[in-house]
Amino acid sequence: MDRPCRPVNESSAWRPADRRLGLALAGGLLLLAGCSVFDAPVIQRGNRLTEDQxxxxxxxxxxxxxxxxLLGSPTQSSTFGDPVWYYISSRTRTRPGRELSVTxxxxxxxxxxxxxxxxxxxxxxxEDGRPVAVVARETPTPGNDRTLLQALFGNVGRIGPGASIPTSPGAPGAGTGR
Structure with missing residues (x-):
């Protein structure tokens, strides 16, 4: 007979390879179960109107x-005058590390x-919406274009115990030592 024989002392405990496989399966099940736990909740924004209303x-x-x-206050009214009212609502999700998604x-x-x-x-x-092209231009701001190092170390030595603050001749406290 070609039956495998086992030593009498061997226990029926899992071998290391079986243990690793079991831990991997348990970890995989936990990850799958956690996917639904961390899903972003749906948030209702605005006044949702029904067909009956x-x-x-x-x-x-x-x-x-x-x-x-009947409907409540409008979300928005027309810009010029008041002949049109808009009731806007949406369902959104905010997921970590992603943009807000409107469902x-x-x-x-x-x-x-x-x-x-x-x-x-x-x-x-x-289908009634229109695509909007976003312009990448920036409006220039007047002033100095400083580097990060200039912004960090630009005031070193300017303000301190020995630095004097210039005052105008007509300012209160000018020339009095205060």
């Missing part, structure tokens, strides 16, 4: 006061006529 607004009938009572954005536009009566209600989607 929007159906309650009837163009040509309701006024600004009615809309404010779902809703913009509801309520337009009014000069009398303050609702003329139109519409919801804007992603």
């Amino acid at each position: 929007l159906k309650e607004i009837t163009p040509g009938v309701q006024t600004r006061t009615d809309v404010q009572a 779902d954005q809703q913009t509801v536009v309520v337009e009014f006529d000069p009398r303050g009566v609702v003329t139109r209600v519409r919801t804007l989607g992603d």
Whole structure:
């Protein structure tokens, strides 16, 4: 018979290779379980309007006061005058080391006529947005362009116990030794 034989003294404990494999598996399971723990929570920003709330607004009938009572104060109103109200909301996540990510954005536009009566209600989607090109130019600031070393060591010796602070002749305390 070709059966492997074991010494009588050998215990059934794990061998070092089996122990390392078990520790690696346990560590991997902990890492997988931790992925959901450290996921950034979803944050609701703004007043999220439902379809039922929007159906309650009837163009040509309701006024600004009615809309404010139904939907609350607008997030933004138009820049010139007050004929358009915007209700903006979004769901965001802030992950460590990354930019803020917007997962779902809703913009509801309520337009009014000069009398303050609702003329139109519409919801804007992603297709209504326009891409904005960011300009990389910087506005120059007047003054000295100092290096880091000049900024760190520029005042060494200027202010101290023996340094004198110049005063103008008409300033209070000038020439009195105070």
